[in-house]
Amino acid sequence: MNRAADRDGAFGADAAREWWRGAVCYEIHPRSFSDADGDGIGDLDGARQRLPHLHRLGVDAVWLTPFCPSPLADAGYDISDYTAVASDVGTVAGLDAFTAEAHRLGLRVLVDLVPNHTSHRHPWFREALAAPPGTPARKRYIFRPGRGPGGAEPPNDWRSAFGGPAWTRTPGGEWYLHLHAPEQPDLDWRNPEVHAEFERVMRWWLDHGVDGFRVDVAHALFKAEGLPDAGPGQHEDPARNHLMPYYDQEELHPLYRGWRALLDGHPAGPPGSCAPRERVLVAEAAVFEPARLARYVRPGEMQQTFNFAFLEADWDQRQLHGVIAASAHAMESVGAPVTWVLSSHDSVRPVTRFGGGRTGRRRARAAALLMLALPGTAYVYQGEELGLPQADLPDERLRDPVWERSGRTERGRDGCRVPLPWSGSRPPYGFSRAAPGDCWFPQPDGWAHLTAEAQENDPESMLSLYRDALRIRREHPVRPGDVPFRLLNPPGAGHLAFDRGGLRCVVNFGPGPLRLPAGSRTLLASDPVPDGEVPADTAVWLPAPADAAAPAVASAD
The missing domain is CATH 3.90.400.10 (Oligo-1,6-glucosidase; Domain 2)
Structure with missing residues (x-):
């Protein structure tokens, strides 16, 4: 069956099954995704031309990071006009064309809403x-x-x-x-004029057919009355974020209930866009206490909230076991899915974060299968499906305000925002017709083997792994009435194992191999599983046994 036609036909039925509960969403950072006009800057037309890549990949939705007019003090998260498109990225007509083509392919479209602050040039x-x-x-x-x-x-x-x-x-x-850069002054959300303006902004985007919003720093809009001192150690321990007087204030929740009602009640947009009550609010809430994070997705509030504790966890069984178990329990208590994130435009890419080189690549492949097997929703950042490492950029090309604000001691996030390599043997690898030095960021010389073209027909490539995983995930959905999620082994066991929708996932954190039960049939593995032995830093998907209590491994030797 044609997957686009299948998705188009399902749009109406999705209102009943709440499509966002099991969706996989692909994050596009527009200026570094694909350049159609040859000026070295990615744009909406370039992104539209690459949508078939996402359709073949098998995702359900696309999230576009900001592309509104901006001085670019912080990668577009400093907006000077909330209902327009930056001239270097395209036009409103180009946005409409992108959204229409995404909907034709059965992909929903989310955009960033940046309500905590404006640009200083607003x-x-x-x-x-x-x-x-x-x-x-x-x-x-x-x-x-x-x-x-x-x-x-x-x-x-x-x-x-x-x-x-x-x-x-x-x-x-x-x-x-300004909780961020000086060029990003914070709005006062106790001012009714601010409320009214952002309701206008959301309606404008909904009228242009978008299917929801990812809400930037959703935990920061309200500040404690009286603006009390926060004390030492600010931003040093994210587990304390909810204790800061500028984060996680109680007034956020009535606001988000109002926004949810606005989305649910707004008329349907152009043909192909989501009907009312299918639209989605996604919280970027850096709250690490699971019970407090779950408050953002209580019934009638947002539907998804990024799980930063999972994103920032080390490649460590005990740590991941704790994060997964606590997250699942907290979200189950409010009837919401966990939203798993392995990378983003703000984080070091997994290949580098998990050790770099061959080790980092093996772990990134295993982490992808771990995340995509977990019940709930998942976000994939552009280039994650290609296995890109973090790029090391020259000092003079760094744009991230963290670089200057830290006294040039922290290099910031630009290394994960390098333009994607699409084809060819040297920069700009099909990203643009511009000279390599004129592109948004320079690309490394050694990425020819990482291009989408080079990986397209390689069954062992990262791209093939993601495509296979998303296909199998779709074939094994989590359905109402399934056995509640639980991890099948204790912390410190050296491996993780769990079931989802007829699928069993086993991840070996090492150091030795794990032997699968006799007769096990491998559906997918992040690396070869010779003679039923799962090597260290490897994940494997198996059909879930009829007996949920059946052991996941035969031996931990």
Whole structure:
């Protein structure tokens, strides 16, 4: 059966089965995905031309990171116009064409909503800087007088997530809050005008056919009344994020219930777009306490929230066992799926994060099968399916504000945002017709074997592994009434094993091989499993036995 036609025909029925509960979504960072006009910058037309790659891969949805007009102080997460398309990335007509083609292929389209802050060049902030203290224009943001003699000290001790103080003083003497870069002033979400503006923005995007929003820093919109000091150790231990006075405030939840009602009640968009009550809100909430994270996806709030504890876990059985078990339990308590994420535009790529070289590649392949077997939803970041490592960029090409804000001690996130290699033997590997040095970021010289073209017909490639995994995952959906998820072995056992929808996953963390039970039939493995022995750093998918209590391995020797 043609998968596009199958998905198109299922759009109407999905309202009943809630498509987002088991979906796999592919993240596109537009400026580094594919360049159609040859200027060295990825664009919406280039992304549209590459949608067949995603269709063949087998994902269900696409998430586009910001492509609105922006000074690009933080990769487009500093927006100056929320209802337009940046000229270097395309046009509104190009967005409509992208969305229409995605829907034709049965792919839903999510876009970023960035509500915590605007660009410093947004008309609102320009107006605020020109206005005197206490005026309505300033009350859209968080302006405060300073402390100490002459107000020369910041209003409190809050630190930016990018390094340095979270306050910048204006020429008039007041300070404004920015939890990220100074070019990203925080909005005051206790101001009704801010609420009304973002409802307008969401309706605009829904009218253009998008199927939902990934909400940037969804845990940070409201700050504690009185802006109390946060104390030492800020941004050093993410497990304490929910204790910070600028994160995870109670007022977030009524706001998100209102947004969910807006999405559920908004009329259907152009042909092919999601019907009301199929649209999705996804929280980027860096809250590591599972029970508090689950609050974002309670009935009537958002549907998905990224699991950063899983994303940041080491390749360690005990650590992953704890994260998976706690996440599953917390989300089950509110009836929501866990949303698993292995990489993103903000994280070191798995091949590098898990050790680099051959070891990192083996572990990244095993981690992919682990994530895609877990019940719930999953996000795949562009290039993850190609097994790209983190790129080492020259100092002069780094764009991430973390680089400068840290005093050039932290290189930031640019190494995972290098343009994708599509074809050919040297840069720019089919990404663009521009000269390699004119592309968004330079690509390494040694990536010819990692291009999509080089991997296309190689059954042992990372691309083939992802395609096979997504096909088998689709063939083994988790259905209502299935046995509740549980890990089949204790922490510290050296391996993980669990069942999902007729599928059993076994992951060996080593150091020695694991022997599968006699007669086991391998559906998919991240690396060869000779004579029924699963080597270290390898994952294998098997048909789940009729007896759920059947042992996953015959020996741990």
